[in-house]
Amino acid sequence: MSFFSFAWNWLQSSSQWHGAGGIPIRVLQHLGYTGLSLLVAALIALPAGVLIGHFGRGGFLVVNLANAWRAIPTLGLLILMVSLLGFSVLAWLIPLVVLAIPPILVNAYEGVAAVDRDLKDAARGMGMTDWQVLRKVEIPVALPLIMLGLRTGAIFVVATATIAAEIGLGGLGRYIIDGLATNNYGEVAGGAALVVVLALLIQFAFVGLRRLVVPTPLRAMARADN
Amino acid sequence: MNWPQFWQYTAANALLGIVPAVAGLAISIPVGIACVRWRWLYGPVLSATSIIYAIPSLALFVVLIAYTGLSNLTVIIPLTLFSLCVLVPNVVDGLRSVPEPVRQAATAMGFGTIRRLVQVELPLAVPIVIAGLRVAVVSSISLASVSGLIGVASLGYFFIDGLQRNFNEEIYAAIVAVIVLALACDLILVLARWLLTPWSRKPGGRATANAEGAQLLQEQSA
Numbered sequence: 001m002s003f004f005s006f007a008w009n010w011l012q013s014s015s016q017w018h019g020a021g022g023i024p025i026r027v028l029q030h031l032g033y034t035g036l037s038l039l040v041a042a043l044i045a046l047p048a049g050v051l052i053g054h055f056g057r058g059g060f061l062v063v064n065l066a067n068a069w070r071a072i073p074t075l076g077l078l079i080l081m082v083s084l085l086g087f088s089v090l091a092w093l094i095p096l097v098v099l100a101i102p103p104i105l106v107n108a109y110e111g112v113a114a115v116d117r118d119l120k121d122a123a124r125g126m127g128m129t130d131w132q133v134l135r136k137v138e139i140p141v142a143l144p145l146i147m148l149g150l151r152t153g154a155i156f157v158v159a160t161a162t163i164a165a166e167i168g169l170g171g172l173g174r175y176i177i178d179g180l181a182t183n184n185y186g187e188v189a190g191g192a193a194l195v196v197v198l199a200l201l202i203q204f205a206f207v208g209l210r211r212l213v214v215p216t217p218l219r220a221m222a223r224a225d226n
Numbered sequence: 227m228n229w230p231q232f233w234q235y236t237a238a239n240a241l242l243g244i245v246p247a248v249a250g251l252a253i254s255i256p257v258g259i260a261c262v263r264w265r266w267l268y269g270p271v272l273s274a275t276s277i278i279y280a281i282p283s284l285a286l287f288v289v290l291i292a293y294t295g296l297s298n299l300t301v302i303i304p305l306t307l308f309s310l311c312v313l314v315p316n317v318v319d320g321l322r323s324v325p326e327p328v329r330q331a332a333t334a335m336g337f338g339t340i341r342r343l344v345q346v347e348l349p350l351a352v353p354i355v356i357a358g359l360r361v362a363v364v365s366s367i368s369l370a371s372v373s374g375l376i377g378v379a380s381l382g383y384f385f386i387d388g389l390q391r392n393f394n395e396e397i398y399a400a401i402v403a404v405i406v407l408a409l410a411c412d413l414i415l416v417l418a419r420w421l422l423t424p425w426s427r428k429p430g431g432r433a434t435a436n437a438e439g440a441q442l443l444q445e446q447s448a
Contacts, residue, residue: 003292068405071404071405073369075375076371079386079388080398082389083388083389083392159281162284163284180288195281195285196280199282200280
């Protein structure tokens with residue numbers, strides 16, 4: 001039997017869809033971990049990236065630091081946090097936030113830093129203050145990249161939140177870890193399939209969100225670029 | 227602490243991280259060249275790689291156990307696929323960053339399409355390609371440790387073992403080893419870029435892309 005038939009058989013059994021350990025509850029838990037981690041990471045990384053891009057200092061440091069930052073193994077950090085902090089919210093929140101910071105930071109920085117000088121000069125010439133240039137010109141122009149960073153961060157987190165089950169948390173990783181422990185391959189395959197579907201739905205949600213927040217002329221520009 | 231085992235698993239982790247980045251590069255270069263040559267190809271390729279990227283590493287490992295068992299391939303194949311998401315766009319961007327005047331100058335000097343690609347366009351794309359390769363190798367060394375969960379030998383084993391035996395030093399040591407390993411590879415790539423792009427380290431700071439291309443052509447014809 002292939003992976004897909006295993007997954008399909010498991011998903012079809014109606015007992016998976018009810019109760020505290022049922023699929024709907026697990027999906028909601030998974031989205032909860034993802035949403036909170038992404039929110040905290042964005043609150044840290046977006047202002048930092050935008051400001052560094054705006055002032056144009058420390059860019060070299062950001063790119064290299066962010067790359068070194070990616071080296072931190074999320075699973076190891078998660079397990080370390082549990083052994084240091086016990087089973088608190090911070091134990092899973094810190095590793096997932098750490099994971100989501102580099103793509104959000106680097107894209108926000110590069111988006112703002114890459115805004116055309118002439119465009120900023122024109123904005124200043126029209127009488128905009130520094131703050132207005134940032135808010136009305138640089139950030140809107142950088143939005144396609146900022147959204148790309150958030151999307152990448154979200155995909156990282158939704159895919160990696162599965163390992164939170166290793167420390168006894170819920171979410172869709174529960175099925176993968178429990179299935180591995182009990183040699184129930186159907187459960188593992190079903191859980192994996194659900195995470196993939198969820199990640200794809202998040203990708204589509206971000207495509208929609210991008211349509212909503214990125215100004216129309218910039219969307220046309222980004223298309224011409226590709 | 228079992229040090230012989232620790233070093234053995236560190237080496238295993240290095241292999242599980244480096245092989246996918248190199249394999250990913252070997253796939254990305256022809257794919258990237260094709261995407262530059264036939265523009266319509268790039269959109270679908272980009273969508274495909276980003277969909278693959280959305281699959282959790284653990285899930286992909288588990289899927290592959292059914293086909294490749296608990297071998298290194300079970301870890302190397304998913305990490306190779308992930309690396310494509312970073313590497314293909316960088317190869318394409320790198321090739322597109324070659325200025326048109328440089329391309330025309332090469333043609334005027336009698337370079338054919340293939341020779342121009344190999345001797346002019348690919349070398350000029352090196353900085354951008356290596357920037358992607360740095361992200362790819364660091365990520366895959368870090369991600370390779372997740373394979374500890376399915377029982378493939380890697381530094382991730384010590385995370386799980388440390389948790390089960392309540393042995394924090396083991397977890398610290400493994401985290402530090404992953405980071406050091408990744409940073410060492412990162413450093414080697416920075417060095418490789420320096421060695422591969424002699425025209426970009428002339429005194430007087432950064433040259434323009436056109437000047438770099440002219441420098442390269444001069445060296446090639448000498």
